[in-house]
Amino acid sequence: QQQVKQSPQSLIVQKGGIPIINCAYENTAFDYFPWYQQFPGKGPALLIAIRPDVSEKKEGRFTISFNKSAKQFSLHIMDSQPGDSATYFCAASVTQGGSEKLVFGKGTKLTVNP
Amino acid sequence: ETGVTQTPRHLVMGMTNKKSLKCEQHLGHNAMYWYKQSAKKPLELMFVYNFKEQTENNSVPSRFSPECPNSSHLFLHLHTLQPEDSALYLCASSPLRGANTDTQYFGPGTRLTVL
Numbered sequence: 350q351q352q353v354k355q356s357p358q359s360l361i362v363q364k365g366g367i368p369i370i371n372c373a374y375e376n377t378a379f380d381y382f383p384w385y386q387q388f389p390g391k392g393p394a395l396l397i398a399i400r401p402d403v404s405e406k407k408e409g410r411f412t413i414s415f416n417k418s419a420k421q422f423s424l425h426i427m428d429s430q431p432g433d434s435a436t437y438f439c440a441a442s443v444t445q446g447g448s449e450k451l452v453f454g455k456g457t458k459l460t461v462n463p
Numbered sequence: 464e465t466g467v468t469q470t471p472r473h474l475v476m477g478m479t480n481k482k483s484l485k486c487e488q489h490l491g492h493n494a495m496y497w498y499k500q501s502a503k504k505p506l507e508l509m510f511v512y513n514f515k516e517q518t519e520n521n522s523v524p525s526r527f528s529p530e531c532p533n534s535s536h537l538f539l540h541l542h543t544l545q546p547e548d549s550a551l552y553l554c555a556s557s558p559l560r561g562a563n564t565d566t567q568y569f570g571p572g573t574r575l576t577v578l
Contacts, residue, residue, distance in 0.1 A: 438506065449567060451567055
């Protein structure tokens with residue numbers, strides 16, 4: 350119930366393509382869903398996040414679609430660029446003991462070819 | 464990366480050594496976290512500190528010993544590690560829940576290799 354399932358494990362697209370990464374969860378107590386981007390040798394960096402009362406959130410070329418009834422959410426990257434090549438992690442958050450507990454997916458390695 | 468800093472960035476140690484990892488956050492957050500990131504595995508939460516008090520120990524072996532002297536600093540003391548402990552160790556911090564950006568911010572990590 351604490352798992353977040355992420356797919357695909359890896360994804361290769363051409364420049365300008367629209368990669369889509371999907372995540373699913375079971376625990377309905379999760380109340381915040383951030384996406385992180387990680388480049389090699391760096392820590393994960395917050396990219397975009399959504400709360401379950403919203404079905405879609407867009408920031409620049411990145412869009413989260415959220416389906417509360419299906420307990421699924423996805424990340425879309427519009428007009429993808431080679432600089433977007435990184436590993437993307439979805440996560441789900443719940444408060445425990447006054448602090449945030451994040452449960453991460455296994456990550457998707459995205460390669461955007463020129 | 465100036466929000467959460469970690470030192471050292473790389474560490475190679477033998478199984479009998481004792482070393483410490485340091486994390487410092489400059490974001491005014493009240494919660495701090497240690498994670499382990501291994502290849503092909505999800506990020507594994509190790510410890511959580513809230514206002515300097517440990518609120519979670521995720522069944523971590525005792526050869527890993529955390530210390531949180533204040534809300535801005537977090538240490539991970541290492542002793543008699545095993546080769547399978549080689550990984551990227553990430554520190555994170557977060558504000559109180561309810562803030563507009565109430566999620567975790569990560570440092571760059573310490574790449575640990577145990578020989």
